[in-house]
Amino acid sequence: MKKMNITKTTKNNLITYLMVLLAYLAVQMLLLTGNISSLMKGLLVPLCIYVMLAISLNLTVGILGELSLGHAGFMCVGAFSGAFFSKCMDGLMPDSLRFLAALLIGAAVAGIFGILIGIPVLRLKGDYLAIVTLAFGEIIKNLVNVLYIGKDKNGFHFSMKDSISLHLDAEGQVIVNGAQGITGTPHDASFTIGIILIFISLFIILNLINSRDGRAIMSIRDNRIAAESIGINITKYKLMAFSISASIAGVAGVLYAHNLSTLTALPKNFGYNMSIMILVFVVLGGIGNIRGSIISAIILTLLPELLRGLSDYRMLIYAIVLIAMMLLNWSPKAIEWKEGLKRHSKKEKEVK
Amino acid sequence: MALLEVKNLTISFGGLRAVDDFNIEIKKGQLYGLIGPNGAGKTTVFNLLTGVYKPDEGIIRLEDRDITGLKTIDINKAGIARTFQNIRLFKELTVLDNVKVGLHNHYPYSTIEGILRLPKYHKVEKEMNERAMELLKVFELDGEADYLASNLPYGKQRKLEIARALATKPKLLLLDEPAAGMNPNETGELMDTIRFVRDKFDMTILLIEHDMKLVSGICEELTVLNFGRILTQGKTGTVLNDPQVITAYLGE
Numbered sequence: 001m002k003k004m005n006i007t008k009t010t011k012n013n014l015i016t017y018l019m020v021l022l023a024y025l026a027v028q029m030l031l032l033t034g035n036i037s038s039l040m041k042g043l044l045v046p047l048c049i050y051v052m053l054a055i056s057l058n059l060t061v062g063i064l065g066e067l068s069l070g071h072a073g074f075m076c077v078g079a080f081s082g083a084f085f086s087k088c089m090d091g092l093m094p095d096s097l098r099f100l101a102a103l104l105i106g107a108a109v110a111g112i113f114g115i116l117i118g119i120p121v122l123r124l125k126g127d128y129l130a131i132v133t134l135a136f137g138e139i140i141k142n143l144v145n146v147l148y149i150g151k152d153k154n155g156f157h158f159s160m161k162d163s164i165s166l167h168l169d170a171e172g173q174v175i176v177n178g179a180q181g182i183t184g185t186p187h188d189a190s191f192t193i194g195i196i197l198i199f200i201s202l203f204i205i206l207n208l209i210n211s212r213d214g215r216a217i218m219s220i221r222d223n224r225i226a227a228e229s230i231g232i233n234i235t236k237y238k239l240m241a242f243s244i245s246a247s248i249a250g251v252a253g254v255l256y257a258h259n260l261s262t263l264t265a266l267p268k269n270f271g272y273n274m275s276i277m278i279l280v281f282v283v284l285g286g287i288g289n290i291r292g293s294i295i296s297a298i299i300l301t302l303l304p305e306l307l308r309g310l311s312d313y314r315m316l317i318y319a320i321v322l323i324a325m326m327l328l329n330w331s332p333k334a335i336e337w338k339e340g341l342k343r344h345s346k347k348e349k350e351v352k
Numbered sequence: 353m354a355l356l357e358v359k360n361l362t363i364s365f366g367g368l369r370a371v372d373d374f375n376i377e378i379k380k381g382q383l384y385g386l387i388g389p390n391g392a393g394k395t396t397v398f399n400l401l402t403g404v405y406k407p408d409e410g411i412i413r414l415e416d417r418d419i420t421g422l423k424t425i426d427i428n429k430a431g432i433a434r435t436f437q438n439i440r441l442f443k444e445l446t447v448l449d450n451v452k453v454g455l456h457n458h459y460p461y462s463t464i465e466g467i468l469r470l471p472k473y474h475k476v477e478k479e480m481n482e483r484a485m486e487l488l489k490v491f492e493l494d495g496e497a498d499y500l501a502s503n504l505p506y507g508k509q510r511k512l513e514i515a516r517a518l519a520t521k522p523k524l525l526l527l528d529e530p531a532a533g534m535n536p537n538e539t540g541e542l543m544d545t546i547r548f549v550r551d552k553f554d555m556t557i558l559l560i561e562h563d564m565k566l567v568s569g570i571c572e573e574l575t576v577l578n579f580g581r582i583l584t585q586g587k588t589g590t591v592l593n594d595p596q597v598i599t600a601y602l603g604e
Contacts, residue, residue, distance in 0.1 A: 204467055211466030211473065212456060212480075219442045219453040226440035229402060230520050231428035231457045240463065288444075 013206045016291040020202065023298075024195045031191075043305060045259045048194025049252045050301050052201050054281035054293040056248035059205055061279070062288030063214065064241040065221030066122065067130040069275050070137030071249055074110045076270035078250025080144055080176065082106035083185040083257035087175050088151065090186055099188040103197070103254050110250020113140070114243035122238045137275055144265040149176040181264035182257070189259035197255060198294075201248045205290060208244065217241045284325050296325070353416070355380045355556050356524055361400055361410035370396045372580045374410070378524070383550055384558045385571030385588070389600055392577040394560045395437060398526050402434050403427040415523065429457060431523035435513040437532060437560075443502035447493055450501050450512055451484040454519025459483075487515045490552065491545065507538045511545065518553060525549070527559040531566050539563055543570050568592055576600065 027044065030036040053075060060068045082102040089098050117136050124132055148159040152172030159165045163174050176182055208214045216237045219227040228234055257263045267273065281300060285292030303321060307314045328334050354377040361374040371393045378384045386394050399405045401412060403424040412420045419430050442450050461476045488494040491511040496504060501512060510530055517525055530546065531539045543566055549555055561567050567574065567588070574591040576583040578600045584591055591597060 207467045207469060208463070211463075212452075212459070212461060212476075213463050213466055215445065215449055215453050216456055218445055218449075222442035222444050223440045225404075226436065226442065226516075227453070228424045229428060229434055229436075229440075230454045230516060231425045232453065233425055 009210055016202060016206070016294070017199070019291065020195065020198055020294065027191065039305065043301065044191040045189050045194050045255065047298060047301050048191065048198055049256050050281065050297045051198050051294050052252040053249055053278045054285065054297040055201055055205055055290050056245045056252070057278050058282045058288065058290055058293045059241055059245040061282050063209055063221065064217055064238060067126065068133040069130045069272060069279065070133035071278050072270045072272070072274035073137030073140035074113060074246040074249040075253035075256065076140050076144060076265055077113045078106035078110040078253030079257040079263060080182065081109035082254030083182045083263050084149070084175060086185055086258065087182055095186065095188065099258065102258070103251055106250040106254030107247040110253065111243045111247035114246025115239055118239045118242040122235070122242060134272055134275070137272060141265045141270045145179045147176050148174065148178050150174045179264065181262060183262045185257050185261065185263055187258060187261065189255050194255060197251060201251070202290070204244065204248070213237065213240060280322070284322065284329065286329060354378060355415060356558070357413040359411045361397070361412065362408050363396065363400060363405055364408055369580050371400065374582060376575055378556060378558060380556055381550070381554065382556055383546070383570055383572050385567045385574045386558060386560045386577065387567055387574060388577035388583070393580040394577055395528060397577070398434060398528055398560065401526060402432055428520055432526065433517035433520045433522035434526035435517055435528055435530065437528040439509050439513055441501040441509055441513060443500065445501060446497065447488065447499050447501055447504065447512055448481070448484055448497040450516050451487050451519050452480050454516040455480050455483060458521060484519065487519055491515045507534060510542070514549065518549065523556065525555050525557045527557060529560050529562065531561060531563045539566055542566070546570055
């Protein structure tokens with residue numbers, strides 16, 4: 001029988017933190033000794049971003065139990081609001097403080113969007129909810145694509161048409177330029193900052209799960225009617241989980257924006273294929289399993305790069321690995337085998 | 353003074369009057385039974401009492417407070433908790449956590465205190481654990497506190513559902529077919545548990561049941577429903593010997 005207790009969850013959480021820490025140290029060692037290709041170096045920050053996206057989506061999918069396909073939309077909101085702030089305040093504030101503020105703003109704006117979208121969307125269930133979040137994700141991306149914001153001494157100018165209709169002064173500066181996005185965002189992101197942000201996200205999510213609010217959220221997932229009958233405020237806790245999930249995605253977006261010189265909302269980075277890729281991380285790592293999300297995000301991000309040498313066969317092997325991982329994780333026989341192993345090792349311990 | 357007072361409760365689904373002019377008065381500390389053939393509207397009455405459905409007509413008063421039309425969570429806060437005919441536990445949570453969710457509204461701390469693990473979190477969680485274990489002990493579930501709820505045997509799942517309902521500190525406990533699917537031994541044990549809950553928690557209990565042994569064994573008063581209407585009401589012995597009731601159950 002499956003057993004869980006408090007000390008065990010604490011132990012589990014510690015293992016998760018330790019795993020991230022070890023991965024960080026290992027990469028730092030490689031960086032110091034110079035045993036890492038420039039290609040891999042370029043992947044380090046995106047890796048952190050994907051890990052954050054995966055664990056935050058797991059809060060919605062695994063803990064709240066609602067399928068969301070619009071997660072990249074929240075990342076997009078965070079990325080643009082964070083980059084917009086950085087662009088406006090560049091040179092006016094100390095860099096580190098400005099970046100910290102950008103992260104907080106990205107989190108806050110994405111969180112607010114989470115609440116705004118969550119209020120209508122969370123009334124739906126299952127497939128319906130998935131489709132509507134997908135639509136919202138696309139709407140966000142497309143809106144950002146036609147958004148023009150400029151700044152001159154009269155203040156901010158907005159337009160949904162083109163940059164000329166902003167009617168800026170001679171010294172005015174276009175900050176968000178429609179489909180061309182935001183250019184020249186300061187490059188503040190680094191691997192270390194990414195890891196710190198992963199730690200903070202993990203801390204928030206794991207502690208939330210193992211608290212009174214987390215139990216309420218999971219009770220809604222397991223049985224909404226029963227949760228209601230014992231006085232759990234369904235709307236409040238659904239929105240709480242959804243908006244925290246959105247704000248962490250927003251922070252990942254800010255990190256993303258500060259890792260690139262040009263930020264544009266393309267289907268590739270903020271579209272539904274991105275949302276689905278994040279969902280794949282979550283499903284493969286195990287729905288509701290935060291550590292699994294981290295591992296699968298890392299493997300599935302590195303895999304296409306490691307297989308680059310195989311050129312044409314790359315995506316084929318990627319797909320095969322996906323299927324193999326799924327079988328290994330979720331087929332009843334594999335689960336039985338793993339349980340057997342666990343029991344075996346337990347017995348050995350008891351004998352000693 | 354009656355703890356629960358229901359007057360003229362009526363609800364229709366389409367053209368069907370599922371519950372029609374339902375009246376009941378339950379005194380504090382009573383063990384009250386609601387019986388009737390399948391489809392008589394018993395569970396609908398429970399759903400009306402707990403705010404799952406809004407009545408078309410009628411008044412529900414709990415300790416003289418009008419709770420008609422309140423939302424389910426507010427009715428629970430007002431003091432009515434229930435169990436379900438088809439068990440509804442939080443399957444992926446542990447037995448202990450199931451009860452702790454029930455304690456939710458009585459042991460508050462803020463989200464920030466929970467995430468940052470401030471002293472209040474530790475203090476309240478400890479109190480919650482102690483209280484939850486106390487409740488589990490009453491139902492002899494303390495040994496299984498760490499099991500997932502879905503791994504409990506059927507009879508214990510029923511008990512856990514009652515424990516969870518009691519965790520919300522209700523004034524009135526509604527049990528929807530607590531003995532469904534139980535063998536005579538388990539039913540006997542359940543009767544003891546229900547009596548024990550009433551005495552130990554000073555609880556008022558309204559239960560729906562088909563098992564006549566259980567009904568005649570523990571209920572002091574009965575209301576019999578048939579086709580959504582009250583057939584008869586009164587002391588258990590009198591009601592069960594009423595020819596109308598026998599006809600309703602067994603046919604002419």
